[in-house]
Amino acid sequence: MSWIERRRTRTVWVGRVPIGSSHPIVVQSxxxxxxxxxxxTVAQIKELERVGCEVVRVAVPSVEAARAISKIKEQISIPLIADIHFDHRLALLSIEEGADCIRINPGNIGAEWKVKEIVNLAKERGISIRVGVNAxxxxxxxxNKYGSPKPEALAEAALSYSKLLEDWGFTNVKFSLKGSDVKTTVLANKIFASQTDYPIHIGITEAGTFISGAVKSSVGVGILLYEGIGDTLRISLTTHPKEEVKIAYKILSALELRKRGVEVISCPTCGRCLVDVEGLAKEVEERLEHIDKPLKVAVMGCAVNGPGEARFADVGIAGAGNYFILFVKGKVVEKLRPEEALNRLVEEVERLAEER
Incomplete structure (x- = not known):
């Protein structure tokens, strides 16, 4: 049983993917x-699929982008969300082209009748809407009421949109409340979550470059997930989107909410280290990113940090001068030359994944 009790929500479907508290937290990019x-676009989506992305969003700033949706959908295996800003006609066209979900921010769509047209067509086609509220x-x-985009302002905006859609008979919706800082995002989501049972998409918007964005997102998303809030998430980073997916799974794994793929354990290096642990660990991650089974793999720089400290890893290697040792479940099984260590490790991990 998980140590985290998730907030109870209704279920909303994005294509064939269910989103809500009774289902696994969905990773998207x-x-x-x-x-x-x-x-x-198709090539990048397939890269994202390969590392575990379950729902993908595309920007739709033009008629050409909207008309591409049907062509993209024919070639991918995961549901597709159309991201719309300002022009409600692009949302309508995206729905007609087969989008599985529409992401809108009523605050920048404009007149209420425009939002209602989107809602009516989504209802007619049986697709969901994600309402995004950004600071x-x-x-x-x-x-004017709050003086700035405070958490209370984000929450009140989201609650007012939920009431508006409910008045129109539409409840097939999930919400996101995002700021570019952790405090605003966390507090806004906590207020909203306490007053509704809609599923929530979580993330820190405009989080930043790889390291700063990953840290900020991990803190903000981690707090919300620990509080039981969050049914789907995106880690927003200024880098290739597949890194967003990898970090999302690492956060979920650290909180024991979902396990997917290889977790690489590597020593921090010290004066005993006789091999390039940093380079080797990165190469191991790259070579094994196609594995979706949850496995723990250790890359160690000396015999001290070998089987002893990594004894709970499924498989690992440790550099010991001019040779490596391969160990499985903490037991040494083979002595290897440096040039064969990486390939043997990959072979062993693939074998274990196959068995599982």
Whole structure:
């Protein structure tokens, strides 16, 4: 049984993927290609699929991008969300082209009748909507009320949108409340979560470059997940989107909420280290990113940090001068030359994954 009790929510479907508290937390990402460049977008989505992305979002800033949706969908295996800002006609066209979900921010769509047209067509086609509320696009009356995009302002905006959609008979919706800082995002989501049972998409928007964004996202998302809040997530980073997916799974794994793929354990290095542990560990991660079975793999730089400290790893290698040792479940099984160590490790991990 998990040590974290997830908040109870209703279930919303994005294509064939269920989102809600009774289902696994869904990992998603967003392409950074021009959506109308169908070959490039499909290629990137397939990269994301390979590392475990379960739902993908594409930007739709133009008619050309919207019309590309049907062509993209024909070639991918995961549900596709159309990300719409400002122009409600692009949302309508995206739905007609087969999008599995529409992401809108009513705060920048404009007149209420435009939002209602999107909702009516989504209802007619049986697809869900993600309502996004960002700190940068809160209705002016709430900014005037609170003086700034405070957590209370984000939560009130999201709650008002939920009531509006409910008045129109539409509840097939999930919400996201995001700021670019941890405090605003966490507090806004906690307020909203305490007053509704809608599923919540979590993340820190505009989190930053790889290291700073990963740290900020891990803190913010980690706090929310520990509180039981979050049914789907994206780690927003200024880098290749497949890194977002990998970090999302690492966060979920650290909290014991989901296990996927290889977890590489490597020593921090010290004066005893006789091999390039950093380079080797990175290469191991790259070579094994296709493995989806949850396995723990150790890469150690000396005999001290070998089987002893990594005894709970499924498999690992440790450098010991001019040779490596291969160990499985803490027991040494083979002595290897440096040039064969990496390949043997990969072979052993693939064998274990196959067995599982």
């Amino acid at each position: 967003m392409t950074n290609t021009f959506t109308e460049d169908v070959p490039a 940068g696009s809160i209705p002016s009356e709430l900014i």
